[in-house]
Amino acid sequence: MAVRNNFIPDMMNYRMNQQVEIAVTPKTSFKGKVSAVTHDAPGLQTIIMQSTETPGLVLSISKLDIKGEGTTYRGIMISKNHSDLLMLEKDPKTGEYVWNKKDVAHVIPD
Numbered sequence: 001m002a003v004r005n006n007f008i009p010d011m012m013n014y015r016m017n018q019q020v021e022i023a024v025t026p027k028t029s030f031k032g033k034v035s036a037v038t039h040d041a042p043g044l045q046t047i048i049m050q051s052t053e054t055p056g057l058v059l060s061i062s063k064l065d066i067k068g069e070g071t072t073y074r075g076i077m078i079s080k081n082h083s084d085l086l087m088l089e090k091d092p093k094t095g096e097y098v099w100n101k102k103d104v105a106h107v108i109p110d
């Protein structure tokens with residue numbers, strides 16, 4: 001699924017405890033509250049939101065700036081009530097970010 005234009009920059013500007021509604025794809029929105037904004041390492045920023053509409057649904061986006069290599073984004077939308085998730089990944093052919101559906105069993109090792 002395509003990522004909505006400006007989704008990533010909008011997400012990275014949210015503040016702790018902010019109530020937001022953001023379109024993650026052209027047809028899908030996420031309503032929630034920012035539950036964490038972290039800067040765990042130089043060049044690493046993570047924003048985590050908890051859904052206010054769907055209990056257990058979490059959206060997390062990380063921005064990693066590496067000198068000489070540029071900026072990379074990683075994201076995940078996951079629910080404790082489902083066995084699949086959406087992962088934000090950069091398409092190797094187009095260079096655009098997309099949401100790819102994954103089975104949790106294929107992402108988390110046993």
